[in-house]
Amino acid sequence: MRIAINTRFLLKSKMEGFGWFTYETVKRMVESHPEHEFYFYFDRKYDDQFIFGENVKAFVFPPQARHPLLFKLWFNHSITRALRKHQPDVFLSPDGYLSLRTSTPQIAVIHDLNFEHHPEDLPKAARNYLKTYFPKFAEKAKHIITVSEFSKKDIVNTYGISPNKITVAYNGASDAFVPLSEAAKKNAREKFAGGQEYFVFVGALHPRKNVNRLFEAFDQFKKESNSKTHLVIVGEKLWKDQSVEEAYEKMQFKNEVHFTGHLPLERLAKAVGGAKALVFPSYFEGFGIPLVEAMKADCPILCGNLTALPEIAGDAAILINPYSVTDISSGLEKIDQDEALRKQLIEKGRERAKAFSWDTTAEKIWEVVENTVHSGK
Secondary structure, three states, X not given: OEEEEEOOOOOOOOOOHHHHHHHHHHHHHXXXXXXXXXXXXXXXXXXXXXXXXXXEEEEEOOOOOOOHHHHHHHHHHHHHHHHHHHOOOEEEEOOOOOOOOOOOOEEEEOOOOHHHHOHHHOOHHHHHHHHHHHHHHHHHOOEEEEOOHHHHHHHHHHHOOOHHHEEEOOOOOOXXXXXXXXXXXXXXXXXXXXXXXXXXXXXXXXXXHOHHHHHHHHHHHHHHHOOOOEEEEEOOOOOOOHHHHHHHHOOOOHHHEEEEEOOOHHHHHHHHHOOOEEEEOXXXXXXXHHHHHHHHOOOOEEEEOOOOHXXXXXXXXXXXXXXXXXXXXXXXXXXXHOHHHHHHHHHHHHHHHHHOOHHHHHHHHHHHHHHHHHHOO
């Protein structure tokens, strides 16, 4: 088989959600199937670390697709021409974007439809593009992969897609996330929070991550508990969000909030492993990889009770209403002050983490690839 793959999110030192998903799954497929050819399609110069085997041929097609107008050019022109030239058996797109002008069978990985439910959280150009084109991508795809049962139901209900056309493949988490020794935890506290115990939030500072309410809740928690626990924010702005900045500026305890920006994987694993708890109050997620990372690192979890988060967390987290500052604050106090509860959540997290593996994700995607190719012959 010849499998063409959209690899535009494999970016050295800039890996985020789509990039890690692509890296962890595609690397495994290439290494497990040396008998097949893989065509990697990049939108800029690539790093050789992403060429996972001798069975990979890499191509760079301009323009760099990071704006709605450039999305159209890249997928409907550059990718269409590449598919016509290379004649692969299938095109796999780990970020869900497809060519609407090709007869090549395509598989779209649609992680979630947050833009359908919270369009106000995105800039106008991105919002309009996603709402216009993703229904078309879902219709055009020969098969869709998504990352939770919640997202599958959402795609079925929102776009009227048959559930038979959608396969759920849970995300995994990197093996870099492991429990830390007490010495390593102490070192993490020194590095990230001035030596104090800390909660950690991991994610782009996108509105749906709900960081503005987290800041309000942290202030409330500090006033009511007299706790010395700090807050560490790991992540960069995905869209400029004024409400996050305003909430931070209003904080009474802003000197106990630490921003790390984007962290490379090894440092991220230390930040999570050294935390007293992961705080993830997002109000919309198709999965929530930081939950699994925390489980693997023996880090207790406080997270939102909406969308896919309860499905992924199971009984290994305290669930809070992400729209209630008081509920988030109460959750912070509970997980901060109850050591027995934290130990219980850690134990449950270790067990729950067994349900998530990149090996399993890659195997499920490969099964879809094979079925898609064979059903077209």
